[in-house]
Amino acid sequence: MKRFLIMLGIVALAVALLAGGYVAGRRQSPASTAAANTGKTDASGRKVLYWYDTMVPQQHFDHPGLSPMGMQMVPKYADEVTGGEAGVVTIDPATVQNLGVRTAPVEKRVLAAAMQVPGTVTWNLREATTVSARVDAVIAQLDVRAPYTTVAAGQPLAELLAPQWNSALAEYRALQQAQSAAARALRHAARERLRVLGLSDADIRAARPGKDATLTLHAPRAGVVTSLDVREGQRVAAGQTLMTLNSLATVWVEAALPQGAAGAVRAGTPVTVTVDAVPGRRFHGTVEALLPDVDTATRTQKARIVLDNPDAVLSPGVFATVQLMPARGEAVPVVPDEALIATGRDTRVILAEGDGRFRAVPVHTGRSDGGYTQVLDGLAGGERVVVSGQFLIDSEASLSGALERLNTAAKPGSATRAAMPGMATSQGEPR
Structure with missing residues (x-):
């Protein structure tokens, strides 16, 4: 019996020693681990701070190989997290390639002026006689x-x-x-x-x-x-x-204009009208007036168009398709529609600054046409914006507040972190 108790005590002591070692190893700070690796370089000569599993980036290791989850670990280089401008998110080139990040230039172009809207043929009340x-x-x-x-x-x-x-x-x-x-x-x-x-x-x-x-x-x-x-x-x-008598020599067409397009239409704007009742025939006229009344249900504004109807083929109540051709404007900065990120509070784009550096820029947008949207404020033209993969950059960086603090001075002692594997910020602190 005494012998059994002695062996049981030895086993308990061994278990306690193993548990203490495990807890001490788990509590080892990333900073001390990173400090222990100062001076380590890889085959390319770049300084390595630590290795980590992309699935669990908060765990740092002082050697390459497989992580406890069985994943191949990747290095975190010192030149990825040092220096730079405040608020710039930096991603290593390998991660950029893995994300499939594509960019497009911010061009200046004249958006196509023609727009197509629905309309209805009505009586020309100026021709009415009582x-x-x-x-x-x-x-x-x-x-x-x-x-x-x-x-x-x-x-x-x-x-x-x-x-x-x-x-x-x-x-x-x-x-x-x-x-x-x-x-x-x-x-x-x-x-x-x-x-x-x-x-x-x-x-x-x-x-x-x-x-x-x-x-x-x-x-x-x-x-x-x-x-x-x-x-x-x-x-x-x-x-x-x-x-009451009314003439059919001329008719009105009331076109429903979206609020974003109404600003480009003026009195005298030429239009082309087609109706299903008269296939293959086009009716040409001009906008007589933009009516000062917005439909509260559809949020559209009516444009009154006068059309000649000498053979009385256009009957009031007929549905029509109206193509308006406002005057061509000047070239304005535009971005592809897929580059825009709508947050509910504002709209922004991810600006690619080169060398793996990305910045979120708030923009004010105008009208859209042909897959491009006008930028009223925020971009001047010539920049490059992310059109593929920007949502990953935006969402992952927003988890640590990087994009919320863009374009603001960093407070003393604060650090901007990014949660994406291979991503760093210019605050100078590794994840």
């Missing part, structure tokens, strides 16, 4: 009995029975043979009264003397009866609208 009753009357007969009837200029529209017209006509005719100056003045006044009551010279000539006060209303112009507001036999009051 036919109304000038006096109290009764609709004795309607010659146009349905809306959207096409009428010619001078065509009869309706016959109205109005006693007030009859008395005014009788007074005018009674003075036709008068020769005195006073009588001629009264006759002129009677004619002006008829004009105020809505009677033209043709209406006066067509009136039937000595009979009822029924007069015929004629179409003042050719067009379409877009609204018919009365029926035969109905009594109407002075000023009441009887019907």
Whole structure:
């Protein structure tokens, strides 16, 4: 029994010694490990600070080989983490190649001006004419009995029975043979009264003397009866609208412009309109006005376009495709769309400064076209931006706050770290 206890104590002591050695080894600081490797160089002559596993970069080792996870360890060189400008993220060339980082120049170019937007054909309200009753009357007969009837200029529209017209006509005719100056003045006044009551010279000539006060209303112009507001036999009051005529000689097209494109459109901008109802035909016109009203649902602004429609093939309500051609502007700095990183608070690009150095630059963007976006502020042109792999650089560096402190002076004693394997910052401290 005594012998068994002695052996058990020896085993416990050995286990304690092994555990203490393991904990001491785990607690060894990276700084001391790095210090122990000062002066070590590889075959290329570069100074090596330590070796690490790219899967567990916080663990540092003083020799190459396999890590505890079975991965081949890579060296951290002293020239990767020393010197440089504050806020610059540095990646060794091998890592840049592994990430597939591609860059593109910031060019100055004129963005294509043509844009294509949807539109709708509507009536040209400037061509609308209202036919109304000038006096109290009764609709004795309607010659146009349905809306959207096409009428010619001078065509009869309706016959109205109005006693007030009859008395005014009788007074005018009674003075036709008068020769005195006073009588001629009264006759002129009677004619002006008829004009105020809505009677033209043709209406006066067509009136039937000595009979009822029924007069015929004629179409003042050719067009379409877009609204018919009365029926035969109905009594109407002075000023009441009887019907509305509208011409199809010209039509409006209301194009819906996105807010980003509305700023490039002005009155007089030439447009080309196509409609599915008339395949193969193009209608040319100009923007008459940019309407000061933004649709709250679609966030689009309407542009009013005037089109000639001599053969009346364009009907109001038809969907149209509108191609606008604003005047060409001057060359502006542009970047490929894939280079932009939208964070929700701002937009930025990763600027490649050469020798594995990358910097995040906030930019203000304008309109886009053909895969390129205009840069209003932040870039001048001639720089190179990352277009592939920039999200890896951005996300990995943001974990340690490197990109949040770009372009700001480093505080004493602070260090900017990067979590990406093979990445360092210019603060001068290894990971």
